[in-house]
Amino acid sequence: MTSDHRAQVDELLADYRRSREQLAVTHRELAAISASATSPDGCVTAVVDAQGVLTELLIADAAYRLRPPQLAEVVVRTTQAAVARAMEKMLHALTPVLPAATDPEALVRGTADLTEDELPPPNRRAPLVDDDEDFDQRDWLSTEAAPPLGAPTQSTPSQRRNR
Template sequence: MPSRYEQQIEDLLAQYRRQRDEAVETRRRINETTSTATAPRQALKVTVGAQGQVTALEFPTGAYRRMPPKELADLLLTTIQQARAEALKKVDEIVSEQLPAGLSLSSMLQGQVDVKSLLPEEPVMPETAYDAVVHTTQGETRG
């Protein structure tokens, strides 16, 4: 029968493995994220990946041929920005599932999160595990 400390270590390792598996799954979902925005009158469709990189440009109609260069350039920029904003929103939803309640990726990216409130000075762990760590780091061993 495992000791109390051994069981706590096993529990912590199991928790770590679950969190790691969740992180791998989250990364996979983020990597698969795309977003497509369509400009007015179907003049342009832009698809971007999770990091906002343009992966496809389509001109479903011939409307772009009748546009002055400046208008076409503005349409490209606006449509790309829309696709990127939607991709970021999707990634935010995916990541927010793994974050503590009330916390979002966008708030973190905008610098609106106090990191000290997320990561306290002392890690949260059962008192017995904390005692074991403190005694081990002070050179004491348990028998």
């Protein structure tokens, strides 16, 4: 009977070593994950790591024709696409090592054991507004209060003389 217990212990230790080695391989795979995405117009390329952290951002010269809010939106969307690709790679690496009933995406997001009521609301971001406001004609040195946006402006006598 002692030999039966010894065989069981040996088998358990061998299973443990295999699991530990598989965990180490998976950990190395996850650490090496990197993903990139390029905007449809080719102006912006974003590279992220496995956690979705932006590690590289390439902006082509042609991107500077865009207004800042437009360029910001392209950067955000391109980075989100790179994050989605990194997530796909992460899920692909995790799926073989998880129990069959485990949802790898829920596990990564930290929601695997939460009920619908416990899930946080989706993050809704307000869309960027492209306000074609032109600041070229604004007198930035004036001490007078600026009129509200969209209000008609009147020039003062000193402003008319300086024209």
